[in-house]
Amino acid sequence: MTTSNLHMYVMAAPLICALFVNLLGRRSRRYIAPLTLGALLFSSVTACSVLTNALQNGRLSYTVGNWTPPYGIELIIDPLSALMLLLISVVALLATCAALPSVQREQAGKEHLFFTLYLILIAGLMGLVMTGDAFNLYVLLEITSITTYGLIAMGKGRAVLSSFNYIIMGSIGACFYLLGVGYIYILTGTLNMADIATRLPLVQGDAAVATAFAFLIVGLFIKMAFFPLHGWLPHAYGDAPMGASVMIAPLMTKVTVYLMIRVMFSIFSPQYEFLLHPGIQNLVIWAASIGIVCASLQALAQRDIKRMLTYIIIAEVGYMVGGIWLANDQGMTGAILHIVNDALMTLCLFLAAATIFYRIGSLHFDDLKGLYQRMPLTMAAFTVGAFSMIGVPPTAGFFSKWYLILGGIEAGHWEYVAALIFSSLINAVLFFRLIEIAYFGDVDHAHGHAPTLQPAAPAPWYMQGSLLVTAAALIIVGLGSGQLVQGVIKLALPTGF
């Protein structure tokens, strides 16, 4: 095992285990947990050493199947993709601790199918962050999407309908991306991102390049649920089985934001986006700001934790996209830091939701009364996640939001700054309302809705353990965000920032 292909092991572990989970899990349920957790633990440890390698040795290019780039598929390991690789494996590992018991209750008898899709999805996400080939990116994007459609459709209630709507929207997004790749291929005759980047400035035909850029970016906007293309997300993530949304919600949108960074800076250049087309930049930042405000307001209207969180995810997508399009050092740092932080805090809140759902069988606000007495540890972790989402120091959410606001001020985009502050206030209202219900509300079964699952024994220790680890990680990442920015994210910024 040499260090130059460690990252292949990171991706191969969940992919190979997906096969074995399907084959062995069919026979007996007890193979599933060790295989899944083992694969993801291995990936996390290996991803850690990939990141240290990338920080020491800089960018590493890896050719698959000995076809040299630009003809073959190139995998690129730079500090940013190594950071994403580590983030994906750690988040997936922690999410799996909660997914295992909740899938066992919600999907009894179908666990092997669930975890096959689940592991392929993780492998697809890992491939997405590494690939240096525009068409390979499309294929991996569809691998992650198809597995997500399947996972969402396993949910109860109207999940099948939400999944179908997601298929239609997701396919439009992917087709737009593919169309953009087609235009790029016609213009440059190559599919390798680095090769495209060297040839694109020499290409004649501004309109065609702009069309390609528009298709690529709009395709990704649909996939990441950027306002106003977000309609599919609340239903899809809200109706998905708890075990699936606990992993999909923190990772999918964040990885797509990362892909947008790749398209913007590895295929096109900052000069192209920010100097040649300043109108587009203003448009995107305005859309992000309006999206943040609208999604926050819609979150306020929800009476169910999971539904509420899905709208918060949409607002957070606006944070990150806006931060990147601010086109300055602070905004970019904030956006990349926010990818990490937001993945962790969404994970924390969804893990808490999964634990609550496991215990009381409902996530409706009316059923949460007196929860602080019944589940003190879970609610403590939930509070940490909520504080991070609001942006209270020293949790992680504060620091990335601080960078984003500084970036907004520096760029003079006051509408974006106002939207960020407004959304923080709304988040404060949202979560304090919840905390009030759960802390002061008396346990009162007369008003409670009929729980969809029968109340059960307390959640298993590893479910709560992963939640507490995530909550602790939020504070540790928050306190260490100075080092994180200096040590990793400064290196990960695209050239020119």
Next chain:
Amino acid sequence: MEDFIALVIAKYNYWLYVILMMIGFYAMIGKKNLIKKLIGMNIFQTAIILMFVSVGVKKGGAIPILDKHEVLVNGIEAARIVNPLPHVLMLTAIVVSVSITGVALAIILRIYRKYGTLEEDEIMEKLDQ
């Protein structure tokens, strides 16, 4: 007007793909029946596949299967051979589109079993009840 017609005829493959794509797009967004939406999605994807395939075509181009001996003697004349790369890419895209169609059909089956209809407005009525 004549210029425009000449333009359309000269690049008719692109016009065809745009028309097909719009038909598919309309079906995906405008139709209420889920199967029609799915067919629209397929037309949409096929339009893109056709665009890619037509990109590789060259006038009078031969099929891209080379005789090793001939290549060693005469070299490759790229202008006389159809570009195979877009076709290979589209093989992958067809696989992707087939698998999405498969998943979508399975989900449609479950929707039908659950709601007894495939019309979106009727399903919404049942949901509201």
